[in-house]
Amino acid sequence: MxxxxxxxxxxxxxxxxxxxxxxxxxxxxxxxxIIIARRENKLQELAVELQKEHEITVLTIKADLSKIEEIDAVYEKLRETKNISFLVNNAGYGIPGSFIKSDLTKQIDMINVHNIASFQLCKAVLPQMVERNIGTIINVSSISGLIVKFGNVTYTTTKAFLITLSEALQEELKHTNIKIQALCPGMTESGFHNTKELEKFDRSSVPKKFWMSSYEVAQKSLEALSKKRTVYVPGFRNRLIVTLSNSKIFGKIIKSLAKRKLSKKK
Ligand SMILES: NC(=O)c1ccc[n+]([C@@H]2O[C@H](COP(=O)([O-])OP(=O)(O)OC[C@H]3O[C@@H](n4cnc5c(N)ncnc54)[C@H](OP(=O)(O)O)[C@@H]3O)[C@@H](O)[C@H]2O)c1
Known part of the structure; x- marks a missing residue:
């Protein structure tokens, strides 16, 4: 080809x-x-490397997806692009802390990055996917979207939105060959915990076996596309955490342990 x-x-x-x-x-x-983020230099470096190693074209788009006008610009660009087979709505970050005390602008920025951008980019690519009757969308959520909601209201709420969005879209598209996945990783080695907001987070507080690499998460997500399920949690330990957290007895224990940990931090 x-x-x-x-x-x-x-x-x-x-x-x-x-x-x-x-x-x-x-x-x-x-x-x-088509790779999208704010750090253009990182995108360019990756584009140069991947174009050198593989016979492919890599287009970069510098965009801050917390800004509605920049989401709109990406939306238009994707609508104009023919032949999109995969969309991975992955951009995201965490900010710890209380909802009551939080800065409203920061919380709305997160809703824009996690939800408005993902929602709008699904809307950009789905018409052409439906026309060709093929395509895949992966919405990167989190196990936080599946378990008891405490500690970080906006993060868990926006991640739960992505799960419901994926399930609702898959239901609407069930008679097509389009696949939607809500990918719900647990602790993953990445830049996620390197931000100023999460500088107090102690990685060693989570046992090593509960961490997955970013490559493992992406690979398992792609492998799981052949399965019927829409909501996919990579790794049996993460699946166990979700199951136990949602069980009546263990859920209560986990919730009270987590609350104790959070109140110690304050
Ligand atoms: N790491 C974990 O433990 C974990 C667990 C569950 C779910 N997740 C989810 O996985 C996804 C990827 O995170 P990661 O772990 O790979 O962290 P990461 O290494 O920090 O990557 C986050 C990516 O999102 C981009 N991004 C952040 N804010 C953006 C904005 N305003 N506009 C455009 N792009 C933005 C960042 O690019 P720029 O900074 O260059 O813009 C970066 O490429 C996130 O949705 C996260 O919620 C992570």
């Missing part, structure tokens, strides 16, 4: 972590790429 004929995989938040791992995975599979 000529380079121009190769389908595109679009990944938001491809400048590090899970998004970068997806970009590398799609490059190996021979997809052209």
């Amino acid at each position: 000529n380079e121009e004929e190769k389908p595109f995989a679009v990944i938001t938040g491809a400048s590090s972590g899970i998004g970068e791992a997806f970009a590398r995975g799609f490059a190996v599979m021979g997809f052209n790429l």
